Amino acid sequence: MINGFYLDESGNNGFKDMQKQPVVCYGGILVPNASVIELERDFEALSFKAALQIKGEIKGLTIKQVNTLPFFQNYEIHSKSFFDGDDLYSKIPIIDRFKLAEEMLELIDKHGGKVLASVINKNTYKQNTGDTGHTNMHQLGMSNLIQLIEKELIQRNETGIVIPDNGRDEERELLIQVIRQETTSDRIYYSSFLQNSHHCQLVQLADIIVFLTTIFFRFEYGYAPRKANNKELINLYQKKIAPLSPTVWEYR
Numbered sequence: 001m002i003n004g005f006y007l008d009e010s011g012n013n014g015f016k017d018m019q020k021q022p023v024v025c026y027g028g029i030l031v032p033n034a035s036v037i038e039l040e041r042d043f044e045a046l047s048f049k050a051a052l053q054i055k056g057e058i059k060g061l062t063i064k065q066v067n068t069l070p071f072f073q074n075y076e077i078h079s080k081s082f083f084d085g086d087d088l089y090s091k092i093p094i095i096d097r098f099k100l101a102e103e104m105l106e107l108i109d110k111h112g113g114k115v116l117a118s119v120i121n122k123n124t125y126k127q128n129t130g131d132t133g134h135t136n137m138h139q140l141g142m143s144n145l146i147q148l149i150e151k152e153l154i155q156r157n158e159t160g161i162v163i164p165d166n167g168r169d170e171e172r173e174l175l176i177q178v179i180r181q182e183t184t185s186d187r188i189y190y191s192s193f194l195q196n197s198h199h200c201q202l203v204q205l206a207d208i209i210v211f212l213t214t215i216f217f218r219f220e221y222g223y224a225p226r227k228a229n230n231k232e233l234i235n236l237y238q239k240k241i242a243p244l245s246p247t248v249w250e251y252r
Contacts, residue, residue, distance in 0.1 A: 002033045005149050006202040007164040010214045022223045025214045026145045027117025028206030029108060039111040043201040046104050047077050057091035077204045079211035084228050098232060105240035115209055115246035118145040119217045125251055142178045144249040153187035161189050165203050212237040
């Protein structure tokens with residue numbers, strides 16, 4: 001059976017602002033090909049539910065005018081903005097946003113998905129290696145995630161395709177290089193199928209997974225909490241991701 005691994009990464013992954021983002025995370029969800037369509041459909045229904053709730057709170061504009069707003073022209077569930085209530089996400093009460101997120105994360109188990117991730121403590125890495133650039137750190141995170149995916153596929157006797165967000169050119173090239181150099185079997189195709197997150201529901205789900213994983217391990221490593229909803233985000237990880245027994249490689 002072919003599986004798709006929908007991949008995303010944490011934001012602000014360099015060394016310039018260690019307080020704002022002290023960890024690097026690459027991760028996502030491994031989905032059997034037979035489950036992809038139904039999982040996408042279920043996630044899209046919840047995303048559409050959120051959009052309808054937002055539109056219902058916008059006053060003074062027609063539906064046609066609302067649909068022309070930039071927010072809806074490129075509408076997606078972007079985890080940080082969604083949880084923080086930025087932009088028009090603020091139209092959804094926080095309790096409803098977290099309820100929607102719970103329902104989205106419940107789809108992972110429902111459709112046989114597997115969460116895998118790599119997490120790097122940036123301060124520890126920098127102290128141990130003396131690196132001032134971040135390319136080697138990114139490669140380390142990617143390499144160990146790809147090895148986790150490969151190990152999972154070997155155990156299943158199945159194959160997989162890595163499907164990342166359509167990010168920067170250097171990140172895409174690094175990912176393809178890692179897949180070619182770090183795999184020891186033919187379980188992962190030596191390529192990656194890029195997706196614009198606006199059009200790929202499962203990359204959006206991977207974004208939620210990575211965001212929550214980053215928040216949780218930031219807490220685990222003893223860093224100061226981020227500005228908004230920290231306790232609730234940690235609880236959400238513990239309630240909806242931890243019980244799935246995610247496979248996580250750590251550089252503590």
